[in-house]
Amino acid sequence: MKAENTENLQPKSRWLPALVIATVALVGGIGANIWLNTGASTESVDVYSDAELKQIQEQLVATTILPDNFKSVPAFELIGANNTAVTDALFADKWSMVFFGFTHCPDVCPTTLYVMNSVIDELREQSLSEPQVVFITVDPVRDTIDKVTDYVNYFSEEFVGLSGTLNNITQLTSKLGVVASFTASETDPNNYTVDHTASMLLIDPQKNLRAKFGAPHEVDSIVKDFKTIIASFQ
Amino acid sequence: MFKKLVFLSLFLCHSAFAELPSIIDPVIPATPPGAQVAAGYLSLTNNSDSTLTIDGASSAVAKKVELHLSKVENDVAKMIKQDSVMVKAGETFEFKHGSYHLMLMGLENALKPGDVVDIILETSNGDILIEMPVKKMGMSKMKKKMDHKMDNNN
Structure with a gap:
């Protein structure tokens, strides 16, 4: 009885994996085809192979290249200078360097904004195209848009500062894989x-x-990597 | 002013008993308008033959001054309050960017280049009054760049 069962099953089990692979390949192929076609019709961006991305990555000093179709800026509505609504259209058709921080941050955030300004100066000095610089607060409860605007303008009048509702900012950070975690002070509950x-x-x-430009941020490595990236992804 | 003299005298009394620590390059980067916080940086050399601990700090310009450590772990920037820091005999401790710093919280006013902020460091050898000049951020870096360019010319 036992042997009979095994014999009956054997031919099937030989064919089943092949059938599964064929189906997956077919469906996957159609899926990829649809995805590629959709990609090509909405955006004129090339798809880069792993080998191509690896080759670009090897030229970078302090930056991690992210895979194609990894994460995109979702539709959002935040608040910019003078209480104007700012949407994801802010990021269309230009390169942007974005930093998430907060104004009650005396060490890391000012240093980063200072470095960003030096990066822009250096790119300008070399007559290269500059990205727009965007600072988005992760602490909108304390950081009103006026505070954020004053803060970023101190480093450069050209920087874009954004605030918004905690809900809208949390949606954006979670879609982009950005961490913002609140820790209460042990000595001061407020x-x-x-x-x-x-x-x-x-x-x-x-x-x-x-x-992603990793910390610690250094002007020269960011400038070098930015040049490599925009040349590679023209 | 009276308060300042008291601390200064405390400081002088101590000097009779212990080798004073040296304070090198104290600086507070100027703060953006409206900023509630500032960071103070300096190096402190413990010239005595015993361990020195820094247990706290205070200043008239801020509601509170704490010892903080900035740290990046798994790409997340954190600030961790330190109860105290230890400086072994003969060693130099650095409060610097992206590391330990004096965290001035609840600023009354923005700190502008040219201001001098008095900070009192509470140490195991007594209080130390430090005059910390406020400078435009990145001045030291710019200087380094200029020196570098001059080196290239030589």
Whole structure:
């Protein structure tokens, strides 16, 4: 009885995996085809192979390239200078360097904004195209848009500062994989600090998250890597 | 002013008994308008033959001054309050960018380049009054860059 069963099953079990593989390949193929076609019709961006991305990555000093179709800026509505509504259209058709921080941050955030300004100066000195710089608060409860605007303008009048509702900002950070975690002060219950992603994000003109500049941020390595990236992803 | 003299005298009394620590390059980067916080940086060399602990700090310009450590772990920037920091005999402890710093909280006013902020460091050898100049951020870095360019010319 036992042997009979085994014999009956054997031919089937030989064919089943092949059938599954064929089906997956077929469906996957159709899926990829649809995805590629959709990608090509809405965005004129090339799809980069793993080998191509690896080759670009090898030239970078302090930056991590992210895979194609990894994360994109979702539709959002935040608040910009003078209480104007700012949407994801902010990121269309230009390269952007984005940093999430908060104004009650005396060490990491000012240093990062200072470095970003030096990066822009250096790119300008070399007559290269500059990204827009965007600072988004992860602490909108304390950081009103006026506070954020004053804060970023101190580093450069050209920087874009954004605030918004905690809900809208949390949606954006979670879609982009940005961390913002609140820790209450042990000594002062009215005070808290925000642990946040240290990397600067590089968003491409198709609003995709293209790379992460890791901390500690250094002007020369960011300039070098930015040049490599925009040359590679033209 | 009276308060300042008291601390200064405390400081002088102690000097009779212990080798004073040296304070190197104290600086507070100027703060953006409206900022509630500032960071103070300096190096402290313990010239005595025993361990020195820094247990706290205070200043008239801020509601509170704490010892903080900035740290990046798994790409997350954190600030961790330190109860005290230890400086072994003969060693130098650095409060610097992206590491330990004096965290001035609840600023009354923005700190502008040219201001001098008095900070009192509470140590195991007594209080130390430090005059910390407020400078535009990145001045030291710019200087380094200029020195570097001059080196290239030589």
